[in-house]
Amino acid sequence: MLNATRIFLKVVEQGSFSRAASVLTMAPSSVARAIDGLEQELAATLFERSTRQLKLTHAGQQFYRQAQPWVEQADELRLSVRAEHSAVAGRLKISVFEAFGQQQLASKIPLFLQQHPNIQIDIEHENRLLNLFEDDVDVAIRIGRPADSGLKAITLMSNDTHIVAAPDYWQRHGLPDSPDALSAHNCLLLNRGRQLSYWHFRRGSEHQRIAVSGNLSSRGGMPLLTAALAGLGVVQLSQWATAEAVANGALQPCLSDWHSSLQAGSSGQVYAVYRASTYPNPLVRAFIDFLKQMF
Numbered sequence: 001m002l003n004a005t006r007i008f009l010k011v012v013e014q015g016s017f018s019r020a021a022s023v024l025t026m027a028p029s030s031v032a033r034a035i036d037g038l039e040q041e042l043a044a045t046l047f048e049r050s051t052r053q054l055k056l057t058h059a060g061q062q063f064y065r066q067a068q069p070w071v072e073q074a075d076e077l078r079l080s081v082r083a084e085h086s087a088v089a090g091r092l093k094i095s096v097f098e099a100f101g102q103q104q105l106a107s108k109i110p111l112f113l114q115q116h117p118n119i120q121i122d123i124e125h126e127n128r129l130l131n132l133f134e135d136d137v138d139v140a141i142r143i144g145r146p147a148d149s150g151l152k153a154i155t156l157m158s159n160d161t162h163i164v165a166a167p168d169y170w171q172r173h174g175l176p177d178s179p180d181a182l183s184a185h186n187c188l189l190l191n192r193g194r195q196l197s198y199w200h201f202r203r204g205s206e207h208q209r210i211a212v213s214g215n216l217s218s219r220g221g222m223p224l225l226t227a228a229l230a231g232l233g234v235v236q237l238s239q240w241a242t243a244e245a246v247a248n249g250a251l252q253p254c255l256s257d258w259h260s261s262l263q264a265g266s267s268g269q270v271y272a273v274y275r276a277s278t279y280p281n282p283l284v285r286a287f288i289d290f291l292k293q294m295f
Helices: 001-014 017-024 030-043 058-084 098-105 110-115 167-173 179-186 222-230 240-249 283-293
Strands: 047-049 054-056 091-094 119-125 139-143 150-156 161-165 185-189 198-203 206-211 234-238 250-252 259-260 269-275
Touching: 001 017, 001 030, 017 030, 030 047, 054 058, 091 098, 091 167, 091 283, 098 119, 098 139, 098 240, 110 119, 110 150, 110 283, 139 283, 150 283, 161 167, 161 259, 167 250, 179 198, 179 206, 185 222, 222 234, 222 240, 234 240, 269 283
Parallel strands: 091 119, 091 139, 185 234
Antiparallel strands: 047 054, 139 269, 150 269, 161 234, 161 250, 198 206, 198 259
């Protein structure tokens, strides 16, 4: 029935038995027999046949709507099962925002490629939010769970932030003793809408939204981190992004009794996002499984 259904779909697509037969490199009589057999199995007439045109009956329209996803799922299942019994191979396109790509992902990619020598990875450092479908991205690492029902996501880590600056900056300008004191400092800002204008703070039931400004903004965190290390100003960055610099004393946190965030509520989580499918691409599945182990 599956093969006959493929022939049925091709007849609908081509608009005639003869054109479908030509595309399928089959005899027109073989196409006609396949459709006759399908109609007998379904106990329904699928086409209104006339000398002028070929039209779907009501039953044919209903079957067409359901047949397309069924054949696609069958193809995906066949590829999935075949992949289970052969080496995973092919090209995998990954989009990741710059700071996470450089600080968290880059050091782990060699291990993945050692485990899967037949996979080729194409990494794009992109701070812009890409559309996985339009931009042909297999896996995107981003902050925030996607609202699109056509996407799936796994959590990699928390994206809690804190306020840091170089020790010599604090010596020159003084440590702030409250969030609103940051208004007097040169704040290095992520250029993402309202994050360019306000930082948010929470302590228990107390919430503050502080207007901040400075002489440097960027869509990505790496230029801001570099500037902060050079003593240019104060920055709010993810704790995972500044962990090494804080540990070696190159950056010093402040206002540790407050929970900071780049938007009201929290700064979210870091997710690996991929396209939803009943039978996922085996390359994507291999990489997602790897990320689960690493994070």
